[in-house]
Amino acid sequence: MAALHFSIIMLYLISSAGYVIFLFAQKEIFHRFSYYLLVAGFAVHTALIGVDCIRIGHIPVNSLHQTLSFAAWTLAGVYILVKYRFRVNVLGVFAVPFATLIMIAAFLIPEASMAPTRLFKSLWLVVHIVIIFIGEAALALACGTGILYLLQEHAIKTKSNRFFLKRLPSLEFLDRNGYMFIVTGFTLLTIGLITGFIYAQLVWGRFWSWNNKEIWSVITWLIYAALLHERLVSGWRGRRAAIMSIIGFAALLFTFLGVNFLLEGHHDEFTRW
Amino acid sequence: MTNLQDGNGDPLMSPGNGPDLSQIVLIGINHKTAPVEIREKLAFSTEETATALGTFRNSPFIDEAMIISTCNRVEVILIVKNQTQAVETVFSYIGDTKSVSPDRLKTLAYVFSGDSAVRHVFRVAASLDSMMIGEPQILGQVKDAFKASVNTKTTGVIINRLMHKAFLTAKRVRSETGIGGHAVSISYAAVELAKKIFDSLDGKTVLLVGAGEMAELAVEHLIRNTSSGNLLVANRTLSSGVALAERFRGQAIRMEEIPEKLKFADIIISSTGSPDFVITRDQVQPIMRWRKNRALFFIDIAVPRDIDPAINRIDNAYVYDIDDLQGVINENIDIRQTESLKAERIVDESVIKFIEWHEHLDVIPTIIGLRKKLDAIVDMEMCKTMHALDHLSSQDRLAIERMTESMVRKILHDPTLFLKNPGSHRNKSVYLDFARKLFNLDS
Numbered sequence: 066m067a068a069l070h071f072s073i074i075m076l077y078l079i080s081s082a083g084y085v086i087f088l089f090a091q092k093e094i095f096h097r098f099s100y101y102l103l104v105a106g107f108a109v110h111t112a113l114i115g116v117d118c119i120r121i122g123h124i125p126v127n128s129l130h131q132t133l134s135f136a137a138w139t140l141a142g143v144y145i146l147v148k149y150r151f152r153v154n155v156l157g158v159f160a161v162p163f164a165t166l167i168m169i170a171a172f173l174i175p176e177a178s179m180a181p182t183r184l185f186k187s188l189w190l191v192v193h194i195v196i197i198f199i200g201e202a203a204l205a206l207a208c209g210t211g212i213l214y215l216l217q218e219h220a221i222k223t224k225s226n227r228f229f230l231k232r233l234p235s236l237e238f239l240d241r242n243g244y245m246f247i248v249t250g251f252t253l254l255t256i257g258l259i260t261g262f263i264y265a266q267l268v269w270g271r272f273w274s275w276n277n278k279e280i281w282s283v284i285t286w287l288i289y290a291a292l293l294h295e296r297l298v299s300g301w302r303g304r305r306a307a308i309m310s311i312i313g314f315a316a317l318l319f320t321f322l323g324v325n326f327l328l329e330g331h332h333d334e335f336t337r338w
Numbered sequence: 339m340t341n342l343q344d345g346n347g348d349p350l351m352s353p354g355n356g357p358d359l360s361q362i363v364l365i366g367i368n369h370k371t372a373p374v375e376i377r378e379k380l381a382f383s384t385e386e387t388a389t390a391l392g393t394f395r396n397s398p399f400i401d402e403a404m405i406i407s408t409c410n411r412v413e414v415i416l417i418v419k420n421q422t423q424a425v426e427t428v429f430s431y432i433g434d435t436k437s438v439s440p441d442r443l444k445t446l447a448y449v450f451s452g453d454s455a456v457r458h459v460f461r462v463a464a465s466l467d468s469m470m471i472g473e474p475q476i477l478g479q480v481k482d483a484f485k486a487s488v489n490t491k492t493t494g495v496i497i498n499r500l501m502h503k504a505f506l507t508a509k510r511v512r513s514e515t516g517i518g519g520h521a522v523s524i525s526y527a528a529v530e531l532a533k534k535i536f537d538s539l540d541g542k543t544v545l546l547v548g549a550g551e552m553a554e555l556a557v558e559h560l561i562r563n564t565s566s567g568n569l570l571v572a573n574r575t576l577s578s579g580v581a582l583a584e585r586f587r588g589q590a591i592r593m594e595e596i597p598e599k600l601k602f603a604d605i606i607i608s609s610t611g612s613p614d615f616v617i618t619r620d621q622v623q624p625i626m627r628w629r630k631n632r633a634l635f636f637i638d639i640a641v642p643r644d645i646d647p648a649i650n651r652i653d654n655a656y657v658y659d660i661d662d663l664q665g666v667i668n669e670n671i672d673i674r675q676t677e678s679l680k681a682e683r684i685v686d687e688s689v690i691k692f693i694e695w696h697e698h699l700d701v702i703p704t705i706i707g708l709r710k711k712l713d714a715i716v717d718m719e720m721c722k723t724m725h726a727l728d729h730l731s732s733q734d735r736l737a738i739e740r741m742t743e744s745m746v747r748k749i750l751h752d753p754t755l756f757l758k759n760p761g762s763h764r765n766k767s768v769y770l771d772f773a774r775k776l777f778n779l780d781s
């Protein structure tokens with residue numbers, strides 16, 4: 066299993082390197098090569114997760130090791146899809162190294178062995194987990210796009226940095242894609258939260274229990290809701306939208322991991338190690 | 339920057355000697371030596387140019403003068419009696435009228451004399467010294483500057499000849515090299531940048547402020563990239579705005595309508611001659627809210643600038659002035675390198691020819707030229723006549739030859755004296771040039 070894990074990391078790592086080289090050299094061949102490596106890594110990763118599923122009988126998000134691996138897998142998958150559909154090649158410079166880092170972190174954390182819980186058997190929960198993870202991957206891409214936007218915007222405003230000006234796509238393109246990622250991510254996050262509440266109702270008999278995890282989820286959701294609302298009503302686009310998508314993602318990361326480590330709440334099996 | 343040789347009066351410049359090449363002096367600042375803030379401050383309007391030329395004409399150290407003032411440069415071309423003092427006169431005049439300390443001015447300016455001044459003039463006219471090498475407007479601007487100084491009667495033989503040769507050189511450079519052929523620059527750079535702000539220029543609205551030649555060029559290229567876009571032209575005189583708008587199937591508007599139209603425009607190109615900002619930060623700030631922060635791209639190709647640079651600090655508004663575009667332009671320079679080598683060779687040739695002409699403008703070569711010309715005529719006529727008169731004795735022939743020689747000498751006596759000293763306040767080169775023309779010595 067470790068060998069499988071290791072080969073995934075190697076494929077992702079070489080792919081990341083390829084994307085970085087692509088950023089500097091701007092040769093088509095590098096990003097195509099990196100993309101194929103990423104797809105190969107993703108295929109192996111899918112196999113690994115499939116094996117885990119069969120072994121433990123449910124989605125492998127039962128420990129920090131599994132959760133991170135699953136997050137990296139969704140991020141890689143979502144990026145592959147986005148790149149295939151929208152041709153945002155340069156975003157790979159953000160997405161692939163990020164997925165690789167998560168994967169390396171997962172590799173360094175020993176797999177906690179524990180008895181499978183009955184909790185993970187419900188269909189609502191499967192839907193809740195899968196949708197939230199895909200939504201989070203989309204919001205990660207929104208954050209990456211926001212960072213690229215700020216770099217490009219800075220290059221254009223200060224008129225000094227020709228490096229990014231030449232290599233990054235236009236502001237309008239980045240803004241439009243960032244918006245698309247946020248709309249997608251937000252929609253999935255909403256559906257994910259609703260299924261989560263329904264599941265809570267089924268298991269604990271109540272939708273809402275003032276749990277830290279729930280509170281922070283709603284805070285994150287509100288940040289993105291505010292961003293979308295302001296965009297539609299008063300035209301928060303460009304720089305502000307980019308900054309908000311980064312702040313939103315920071316809140317998301319805190320909800321995802323920070324709450325489990327720093328505060329008390331349910332979902333703790335999520336980050337066991 | 340100042341490469342002026344110091345020395346109290348070049349000995350070669352003393353009266354009696356013919357014109358030395360170092361009498362041609364050029365003082366200038368351009369986009370390479372001074373930032374746009376200084377250039378716009380130093381720029382000479384038409385009236386200011388006339389006043390300045392009048393002052394220079396009255397200076398005892400200056401024989402001829404001409405001023406070229408464009409958005410990228412101010413060049414003062416002088417034919418001087420005393421280089422050091424003439425240069426000092428110009429610096430202190432500009433310092434006074436433009437309220438820039440002469441010391442600061444000297445650090446920014448370059449001073450050329452002799453062949454390097456000639457070369458610089460030729461390079462400027464041929465657009466080799468332009469911010470966008472090969473841009474075609476500069477030749478027109480130099481021609482206008484020349485006309486203006488002819489009108490104020492501050493040019494003479496040397497500047498006339500110099501400019502005449504400069505125009506010829508520019509023409510040759512344009513027709514024999516591909517320098518002007520590459521997508522010319524400002525417009526090219528502006529489109530490249532616009533594509534980094536807007537994903538596609540399709541359907542974008544371009545607002546042109548000021549209907550000058552420069553603006554026209556920029557718009558031409560831009561319109562080619564915006565297939566279904568609109569063009570708005572705002573101009574002080576509505577009629578020329580209408581004419582330009584018609585050419586590109588756009589719409590002419592009044593200057594007062596600009597703030598309102600900013601709501602709909604995406605790219606603004608400004609090139610008016612206005613001394614103040616045409617579009618200010620206070621006008622743009624509220625518009626951004628109205629536009630829901632859709633990006634606004636200002637391209638300011640005017641000097642003095644039309645667009646308040648503070649607008650660049652507003653979110654989603656981008657202002658590029660002519661200096662900023664330089665960075666983008668620099669990247670396309672490699673392509674032109676080989677062509678510019680060719681162009682430099684053409685300039686070198688012209689400089690050599692001009693120096694040759696100038697050397698002939700000296701008294702001694704002119705007198706020698708005159709003599710040679712008359713001697714040649716005498717020799718030829720003698721030869722013809724003597725053929726028919728072979729009965730003459732050799733003594734008779736000698737007597738006739740002596741007579742013709744003395745005729746030549748006597749004919750040339752007064753002209754020689756006059757050319758050597760045409761009167762203390764007269765410009766010797768005028769008469770030398772005239773004499774050379776009268777006797778057709780330069781053909």
